[in-house]
Amino acid sequence: MTSSSERVDxxxxxxxxxxxxxxxxxxxxGSHLCEKIMNETPHKVLALDVYNDKIKHLxxxxxxxxxxxxxxxxxxxxxxxxxxxxxxxxxxxxxLAAICTPADYNTRPLDTIYSNFIDALPVVKYCSENNxxxxxxxxxxxxxxxxxxxxxxxxxxxxxxxxxxxKEDESPCIFGSIEKQxxxxxxxxxxxxxxxxxxxxxxGMDFTxxxxxxxxxxxxxxxxGVDGPSEGVPRVLACFSNNLLRGEPLKLVDGGQSQRTFVYxxxxxxxxxxxxxxxxxxxxxxFNVGNPNNEVTVRQLAEMMIQVYSKVSGEQTPETPTIDxxxxxxxxxxxxxxxxxxPDMTIINKQLGWNPKxxxxxxxxxxxTYQHRTYAEAIKKVIAKPIAS
Ligand SMILES: NC(=O)c1ccc[n+]([C@@H]2O[C@H](COP(=O)([O-])OP(=O)(O)OC[C@H]3O[C@@H](n4cnc5c(N)ncnc54)[C@H](O)[C@@H]3O)[C@@H](O)[C@H]2O)c1
Ligand SMILES: O=C(O)[C@H]1O[C@H](OP(=O)(O)OP(=O)(O)OC[C@H]2O[C@@H](n3ccc(=O)[nH]c3=O)[C@H](O)[C@@H]2O)[C@H](O)[C@@H](O)[C@@H]1O
Numbered sequence: 434m435t436s437s438s439e440r441v442d443x444x445x446x447x448x449x450x451x452x453x454x455x456x457x458x459x460x461x462x463g464s465h466l467c468e469k470i471m472n473e474t475p476h477k478v479l480a481l482d483v484y485n486d487k488i489k490h491l492x493x494x495x496x497x498x499x500x501x502x503x504x505x506x507x508x509x510x511x512x513x514x515x516x517x518x519x520x521x522x523x524x525x526x527x528x529l530a531a532i533c534t535p536a537d538y539n540t541r542p543l544d545t546i547y548s549n550f551i552d553a554l555p556v557v558k559y560c561s562e563n564n565x566x567x568x569x570x571x572x573x574x575x576x577x578x579x580x581x582x583x584x585x586x587x588x589x590x591x592x593x594x595x596x597x598x599x600k601e602d603e604s605p606c607i608f609g610s611i612e613k614q615x616x617x618x619x620x621x622x623x624x625x626x627x628x629x630x631x632x633x634x635x636x637g638m639d640f641t642x643x644x645x646x647x648x649x650x651x652x653x654x655x656x657x658g659v660d661g662p663s664e665g666v667p668r669v670l671a672c673f674s675n676n677l678l679r680g681e682p683l684k685l686v687d688g689g690q691s692q693r694t695f696v697y698x699x700x701x702x703x704x705x706x707x708x709x710x711x712x713x714x715x716x717x718x719x720f721n722v723g724n725p726n727n728e729v730t731v732r733q734l735a736e737m738m739i740q741v742y743s744k745v746s747g748e749q750t751p752e753t754p755t756i757d758x759x760x761x762x763x764x765x766x767x768x769x770x771x772x773x774x775x776p777d778m779t780i781i782n783k784q785l786g787w788n789p790k791x792x793x794x795x796x797x798x799x800x801x802t803y804q805h806r807t808y809a810e811a812i813k814k815v816i817a818k819p820i821a822s
Pocket of ligand 1: 463533
């Protein structure tokens with residue numbers, strides 16, 4: 434760990450050690466953020482979550498170099514009276530807790546709305562009432578569909594960035610109709626963003642809102658049947674990793690035509706640390722955090738993952754590498770999709786000077802090396818197990 438006296442912010446001022454209340458610290462992003470904070474800063478973390486499997490390596494054994502700077506509190510923010518006290522003890526609260534897998538948005542819309550809006554309300558309230566700074570994790574899904582997606586298929590305007598690049602302070606939020614329950618998540622996230630923004634405007638609360646654009650890397654979600662439910666549907670990185678580990682075709686929903694930009698979790702976490710340590714530059718802002726240079730269709734992502742996995746595992750590519758499935762078959766009634774997600778980077782560049790570094794090929798190589806090392810043997814055992822009659 435670097436000593437606090439050596440560390441300065443972007444304006445050359447010394448960074449004071451902080452106590453951070455991190456809600457959802459046991460998840461994918463939380464685990465990487467805790468790791469970064471423990472390795473590179475003097476800050477303390479009160480890590481709140483219902484699970485801690487992904488941060489166990491930071492909590493045990495007792496002789497870790499950051500011993501005493503991270504404390505795990507197993508609690509559900511829905512119903513735990515300790516929450517306000519922990520926020521009061523901290524300089525900064527970071528809220529990551531959410532249901533955030535698309536397979537849940539149309540099948541468990543009530544849980545999705547409660548998790549992303551209702552359960553986040555007390556966190557905002559306690560921060561505002563106690564004059565505490567809040568960094569809240571929203572999503573790029575608040576943009577919904579691009580304006581360009583409503584133009585005729587052959588319109589040349591579809592090629593014009595004005596019709597698809599997503600800007601924090603200009604782009605509208607375009608969701609589907611109410612029976613397209615996919616948008617329950619985006620809509621709940623939009624409303625909590627508006628509430629936080631209003632707390633800033635009316636009550637002077639210090640806040641930063643983060644809109645992640647498909648952050649991916651090790652420890653994302655779960656592999657069904659190994660460290661998650663066998664019928665579970667995680668996000669695309671884990672779905673495709675699971676298919677590759679099992680030697681199955683990768684399933685392309687509605688032909689895999691949707692486009693995404695993927696950013697490496699380690700690049701994205703650097704942006705979050707800049708927000709934490711530069712409140713004067715980050716407060717009052719909403720930040721897109723993504724990599725506009727890593728755009729692919731989901732079909733191209735599948736093809737690249739197949740090539741990379743073959744390289745890192747030494748295994749042959751399957752005879753049928755991909756198959757098409759309908760969204761209704763894969764996700765059920767009420768699914769809909771974002772067509773294209775390119776983040777505008779002007780605000781984060783200007784305020785924090787942050788830029789992503791890692792190419793899609795490189796981030797997939799390190800992530801799939803991790804997936805292979807972590808899961809290949811366990812998957813072999815699961816496959817070899819006779820099915821109970
Ligand atoms: N990973 C991405 O690319 C991405 C993209 C857009 C938005 N986000 C947002 O970032 C945040 C974190 O995402 P992630 O990918 O790390 O997800 P994750 O599911 O891995 O982590 C969320 C964590 O929150 C915890 N949690 C949920 N409800 C809780 C509750 N009631 N009480 C206590 N803990 C609770 C979960 O146990 C989990 O460990 C979410 O708000 C998500 O909407 C992530
Ligand atoms: O990561 C983000 O930035 C946000 O986007 C994700 O939404 P989405 O990108 O649609 O979710 P994925 O599950 O990663 O799916 C990406 C695309 O791959 C497709 N897909 C997914 C899984 C699969 O096996 N096959 C497949 O073709 C989906 O239909 C979708 O078009 C989730 O909503 C959130 O985690 C987050 O808010």
